[in-house]
Amino acid sequence: MSATPLLRGVFAPILTPVDEQLNPDAGRLAEFGRYLLDNGCHGLVVFGTTSEATSFSVKERIALVDGLLEAGLPADRLVIGTGAAAITDTAELSAHAVNAGTAGVMMLPPFYYKGMSDQGLFDAYAQIIGRVDDDRLKIYLYHIPPVSQVPLTLNLIEMLITHFPNTVVGIKDSSGDWNNQKAMLERFPGFGIFTGSEKFLLDNLRLGGRGTICATANVIPAQIRDLFDNWQAADAEGRQSALMWMRDVLGGYAAIPALKALVAQRTGDAGWLRVRPPFVALTEAEQKTLYAKGERVLSPVG
Amino acid sequence: MSATPLLRGVFAPILTPVDEQLNPDAGRLAEFGRYLLDNGCHGLVVFGTTSEATSFSVKERIALVDGLLEAGLPADRLVIGTGAAAITDTAELSAHAVNAGTAGVMMLPPFYYKGMSDQGLFDAYAQIIGRVDDDRLKIYLYHIPPVSQVPLTLNLIEMLITHFPNTVVGIKDSSGDWNNQKAMLERFPGFGIFTGSEKFLLDNLRLGGRGTICATANVIPAQIRDLFDNWQAADAEGRQSALMWMRDVLGGYAAIPALKALVAQRTGDAGWLRVRPPFVALTEAEQKTLYAKGERVLSPVG
Numbered sequence: 001m002s003a004t005p006l007l008r009g010v011f012a013p014i015l016t017p018v019d020e021q022l023n024p025d026a027g028r029l030a031e032f033g034r035y036l037l038d039n040g041c042h043g044l045v046v047f048g049t050t051s052e053a054t055s056f057s058v059k060e061r062i063a064l065v066d067g068l069l070e071a072g073l074p075a076d077r078l079v080i081g082t083g084a085a086a087i088t089d090t091a092e093l094s095a096h097a098v099n100a101g102t103a104g105v106m107m108l109p110p111f112y113y114k115g116m117s118d119q120g121l122f123d124a125y126a127q128i129i130g131r132v133d134d135d136r137l138k139i140y141l142y143h144i145p146p147v148s149q150v151p152l153t154l155n156l157i158e159m160l161i162t163h164f165p166n167t168v169v170g171i172k173d174s175s176g177d178w179n180n181q182k183a184m185l186e187r188f189p190g191f192g193i194f195t196g197s198e199k200f201l202l203d204n205l206r207l208g209g210r211g212t213i214c215a216t217a218n219v220i221p222a223q224i225r226d227l228f229d230n231w232q233a234a235d236a237e238g239r240q241s242a243l244m245w246m247r248d249v250l251g252g253y254a255a256i257p258a259l260k261a262l263v264a265q266r267t268g269d270a271g272w273l274r275v276r277p278p279f280v281a282l283t284e285a286e287q288k289t290l291y292a293k294g295e296r297v298l299s300p301v302g
Numbered sequence: 303m304s305a306t307p308l309l310r311g312v313f314a315p316i317l318t319p320v321d322e323q324l325n326p327d328a329g330r331l332a333e334f335g336r337y338l339l340d341n342g343c344h345g346l347v348v349f350g351t352t353s354e355a356t357s358f359s360v361k362e363r364i365a366l367v368d369g370l371l372e373a374g375l376p377a378d379r380l381v382i383g384t385g386a387a388a389i390t391d392t393a394e395l396s397a398h399a400v401n402a403g404t405a406g407v408m409m410l411p412p413f414y415y416k417g418m419s420d421q422g423l424f425d426a427y428a429q430i431i432g433r434v435d436d437d438r439l440k441i442y443l444y445h446i447p448p449v450s451q452v453p454l455t456l457n458l459i460e461m462l463i464t465h466f467p468n469t470v471v472g473i474k475d476s477s478g479d480w481n482n483q484k485a486m487l488e489r490f491p492g493f494g495i496f497t498g499s500e501k502f503l504l505d506n507l508r509l510g511g512r513g514t515i516c517a518t519a520n521v522i523p524a525q526i527r528d529l530f531d532n533w534q535a536a537d538a539e540g541r542q543s544a545l546m547w548m549r550d551v552l553g554g555y556a557a558i559p560a561l562k563a564l565v566a567q568r569t570g571d572a573g574w575l576r577v578r579p580p581f582v583a584l585t586e587a588e589q590k591t592l593y594a595k596g597e598r599v600l601s602p603v604g
Contacts, residue, residue: 022429054387054414057394058359085356085387085413087579092359109580111387111414112356114449116580124579127324147416149451277389277425278411278418 006169006192007103007140008210010224011079012036012217013048015260016056016064018274024060026067028271032263033073040225041217044073045106047081049147049174050215050256054111055276058089062096075101079213083108083142087124091131094139104138106172106213111148118156125160129167137167140192144174151175154187161191172196172213178203185209198224199247202240205231215255216246219262249294257282261290308471308494309405309442310512312526313381314338314519315350317562318358318366320576326362328369330573334565335375342527343519346375347408349383351449351476352517352558356413357578360391364398377403381515385410385444389426393433396441406440408474408515413450420458427462431469439469442494446476453477456489463493474498474515480505487511500526501549504542507533517557518548521564551596559584560592567593 014036017028033044046068047053047061056064065080082093082105090107097105107128109121129137141160145151152171160168170192173181178200184193185207195204198214201224205211217224220243227239250258257275261282264272273281282290316338319330335346348370349355349363358366367382384395384407392409399407409430411423431439443462447453454473462470472494475483480502486495487509497506500516503526507513519526522545529541552560559577563584566574575583584592 049415055389055412057388057390060388060390086359086362087357088359088362110357112449113351113580114451117582120580120582123582127579147414149416277429278415278422280419280422280425 006210007043007079009042010040010211010217010221010228011043011045011194011213012041012221013045013050013081013213013215015218015256015263015272016047016051016053017260017272018276019271020274022274022276024056024064025271026064026071028269029064030068030071030073033068034071036218036221037073037077040221040223042211042225043077043079043103045079045081045172045213048106048142048172048213048215049144050218050259051081052256052276052279053081054084055278058084058092061093065096065100065102069100076103078102079104079106079140081106081108081142083111085110085112087127088131091128094128094137095132095134098132098134098136104140104169106140106142108142108144108148109150109152111150114149116150118153118159121150121152121156122159122163125168126163129164135166139164139168139170140194141168141171142174143171143180144196146174146176154183157184157188157191161188170194170210181209182207198227198243199240201227201243202231202236215259216243216250218259219266220246246294249290253282253286253290254279258290261287262294265291265294308512309345309381311344312342312513312519312523312530313345313347313496313515314343314523315347315352315383315515315517317520317558317565317574318349318353318355319562319574320578321573322576324576324578326358326366327573328366328373330571331366332370332373332375335370336373338520338523339375339379342523342525344513344527345379345381345405347381347383347474347515350408350444350474350515350517351446352520352561353383354558354578354581355383356386357580360386360394363395367398367402367404371402378405380404381406381408381442383408383410383444385413387412387414389429390433393430396430396439397434397436400434400436400438406442406471408442408444410444410446410450411452411454413452416451418452420455420461423452423454423458424461424465427470428465431466437468441466441470441472442496443470443473444476445473445482446498448476448478456485459486459490459493463490472496472512483511484509500529500545501542503529503545504533504538517561518545518552520561521568522548548596551592555584555588555592556581563589563592564596567596
């Protein structure tokens with residue numbers, strides 16, 4: 001049994017900057033990570049979907065985690081996304097995250113093959129846990145069927161909690177389906193359930209959830225933190241509603257290039273516009289309309 | 303300009319055996335590869351979908367290719383599947399395949415993110431080609447939307463052929479949609495178009511296609527070769543129809559575990575039953591019903 005504290009709060013799946021050759025930019029990443037931790041985030045998820053995680057090789061991902069730690073970011077405020085199509089890749093990334101002293105890992109199921117059975121996905125997680133073979137390993141499952149196309153059913157989650165109660169400690173629900181998240185919160189009390197969208201943050205906390213890991217925490221961390229800190233206040237619903245404007249700003253754009261464009265705007269660093277294929281950076285015209293919509297982006301509380 | 307000959311014929315996306323720890327088994331793979339080349343296959347695609355390709359890490363995939371060559375399999379009869387979620391992984395696998403002297407590579411688009419634009423997928427292929435930077439690189443695109451969920455449109459194919467005429471030389475169409483394959487054959491004469499299903503082999507050849515890369519070539523290579531060699535014979539349609547029984551045998555089973563079970567039956571080697579998660583091996587009961595359905599499996603021409 002490890003004494004790792006359970007995570008709670010607002011986590012940003014941090015955007016991953018790339019240099020002119022589209023290689024990972026460790027310096028810009030550390031600077032941005034420090035900004036997010038100083039401006040509302042309890043922690044960072046390094047390599048979520050918003051991070052273009054799977055667009056980087058295992059070597060690149062390990063080097064970026066090492067880079068963050070060398071730059072002095074606190075390991076206990078980092079959760080490392082270690083999902084990959086191959087269980088051996090996920091095991092290697094997860095062992096590295098554990099040995100680096102990070103707070104946990106967020107883990108996609110193997111995502112190339114579709115229509116896999118609960119037993120097959122259970123076997124994949126069991127293989128990864130067995131290969132890491134370290135009771136410091138704390139796994140947050142990652143349910144994001146709109147992208148992965150590989151859902152994690154309630155039945156599978158129960159199988160994993162039952163067999164690995166000290167290892168499988170939570171989940172990020174990015175299904176976009178409140179009924180699914182509500183069913184999880186009711187069926188698995190004590191499990192570390194984070195909402196993948198800030199729009200469900202208040203509802204998540206009211207049913208005993210742990211907070212949020214959401215893309216918009218890259219651009220409005222202080223405002224999301226404000227709701228987290230005041231979810232029991234009389235005006236909590238107003239604060240929840242006030243969060244929603246960023247979804248309107250981002251609507252109609254590919255989220256990752258648009259979020260990077262907002263960071264480019266805030267920092268004045270055009271290098272932040274770059275994305276790794278298969279994403280395409282926003283055009284200048286798209287940037288202009290985005291910036292016009294997002295005039296309020298920099299106000300910390302809306 | 304390289305003088306690599308254009309590929310034609312029957313290719314098996316070779317099944318990948320694993321040992322008791324579910325690690326790749328290079329010895330069994332080489333033995334099976336030799337069997338397929340001796341029994342009808344013009345060549346092998348090492349790491350297609352049927353090979354559980356994406357369930358293995360880059361290191362594991364490179365080691366298996368090296369193992370085949372060390373075992374004496376002819377490099378010019380091997381096409382290496384190099385698709386991965388990250389362009390840097392695909393570039394590394396492709397550079398290795400080129401330096402090993404193989405006949406070509408088969409390349410999925412980056413497959414984690416869905417709904418990407420033609421421009422974004424073009425940029426991904428362009429980045430990979432630029433990173434390999436070797437005119438010996440010969441790419442067969444891999445269109446398998448039922449699994450990858452990332453289709454390659456005719457427009458994207460045209461963009462790639464136009465920009466990289468000496469590098470992007472063909473495609474495997476595993477859409478399962480004859481109309482799509484027919485449209486490709488008509489629009490891109492001279493492009494190396496392989497059907498991903500033996501059921502379209504005769505139609506593919508009649509419209510100038512190059513043959514097939516199909517899962518069932520793992521179990522009935524001689525019978526598929528017989529059709530390829532006799533596609534202009536008077537009874538070609540009868541030979542095509544005679545191929546179809548294997549689909550009936552496999553119907554109702556997950557294809558990869560079932561194909562492995564058929565290899566286990568032929569060789570008497572139960573180790574062939576093993577699959578890597580997220581797949582699950584057939585149960586004994588499933589094996590029995592499969593073997594009963596497949597009594598004719600070992601007859602070379604049905």
